[in-house]
Amino acid sequence: MASVQRKRRRLGARASRAANLDVTVQKGIFMNVLNPKVSLFFLALLPQFVHPSAGQIPQQMLVLGVIFLVQALVVFTLVSIGAEKxxxxxxxxxxxARRIHWLKGVLFAVIGIQIAFSERS
Incomplete structure (x- = not known):
């Protein structure tokens, strides 16, 4: 009976992690769609690489955009894997780990002291 309960807990934890991952991915997509830096990048930088003599301008922009998205996916994936490792x-x-936790505590204490002694303007 105890092994069945443990198995149910593990399955529940996996489902919870999967749900959290789905929510995280949805938030990431939503944030990137609303990110003005990406739009400014596409509007300011990509047109420099589009040549009217090379063919359809929208197709060139689409190809450059896809190249950008693929390279961003690769870079962000590698950074994520490296950060997790x-x-x-x-x-x-x-x-x-103890030093990291100690450093975080000191950092929060310093921030708290700065806030406590800061003047409101």
Missing amino acids: LRHWLLSNERI
Whole structure:
């Protein structure tokens, strides 16, 4: 009976992580769609690489946009994987993990002191 309950808990945890991942991906897509930097990049930089003599301008912009999206996907995926591996390595070492937690505490204390002694304008 206890093994069945443990199995149900593990399945529930997996479903919860999958749901959290879905929500995170949806938030990421929503934030990127509303990000003005991407629009400004496409409007300011990509037209420099479009040549009217090379054919349809919308098709050229579409190809350049797809190239940009693919390279961004690759770079962000590699950065995410690297960050997760670094996080795991740092937190698996107890001495480093303690120092990170201590440093976070000091940082929050300094921020709190700055806020407490700051003047309102």
